[in-house]
Amino acid sequence: MSTYRYIAQRASQAPVRQLCQVLHVAPAAYYAWQRHRQQPRAEPAWQVAVRECFAYHSQRHGTRRLRAEVQAQGHAVGRWRIRRVLKAHGLRAQQPRSFVPRTTDSDPAMRAVPNRLLGQPAPTAPNRVWVGDITYLPRQGGGWLYLAVWLDRCSRKIVGWDVRDTMPEDLVSEALRRALAVRRPPAGLLVHSD
Incomplete structure (x- = not known):
């Protein structure tokens, strides 16, 4: 446990200045730590750019495409850092299922017509x-x-x-x-x- 956290826990039992004196900590340093801890940290601009690009492309771009787009915006960032940001926010690229339309109705009850081309030589004249x-x-x-x-x-x-x-x-x-x-x-x- 850090010294500053210990002071924060005991602040209701003893004066902060006295705790700082006993632990050899400057009171100004303790108060600066407390202000820094209470302020929300600003998210780096490249992380915001990654999440915006990911949302803009309907959550379909992976780390390679995101890296290219974020680097084009002027942020020097690699795929592994992008991967960590996506994982930290619970984001994962969605892969669309490929669509293959059915062109043949394979009904097993239908009788198949025999293939009359099997075993025949290639035709030598057109329209045969x-x-x-x-x-x-x-x-x-x-x-x-x-x-x-x-x-x-x-x-x-x-x-x-x-x-x-x-x-x-x-x-x-x-x-x-x-x-x-x-x-x-x-x-x-x-x-x-x-």
């Missing part, structure tokens, strides 16, 4: 085999676009496509209808998609 699939594209403002594409397996060129904000059942069939209208393939065309 078309393969199709659906993919998703992230939008700049958030959300997704769904793209259905039909590809000629011989020429590796896209023969038909359709893109929409949602994924209705006719997304693939509309892309196929467009491909059939433009290409007009001969009889015997093999169309494959999952």
Whole structure:
């Protein structure tokens, strides 16, 4: 226990000047310690900047990004100090869950159609085999676009496509209808998609 704390505890039992004299402490030093203890400590500017940046970015930035931003504001601070400040305030960066949209309905009760492309050689002429699939594209403002594409397996060129904000059942069939209208393939065309 420090001498000043001892004096503070015994101040109700004896005069402060007498306690200071016995313990060989200057009364002015004791009173300065007491004023300093009662004043709330100002938080350093870099710590305030760290917490403000963390809140501004919706609690998603980690120590690397926070360090870059706080250093850009003119505060020389490292990742470990930032980590200690975040921990002291009970703050932890939130990691968003990655979103993977479902493009295939895997219903085990549905009977799968056999794959007729297995074991066949690659086509040597265009408009013999078309393969199709659906993919998703992230939008700049958030959300997704769904793209259905039909590809000629011989020429590796896209023969038909359709893109929409949602994924209705006719997304693939509309892309196929467009491909059939433009290409007009001969009889015997093999169309494959999952």
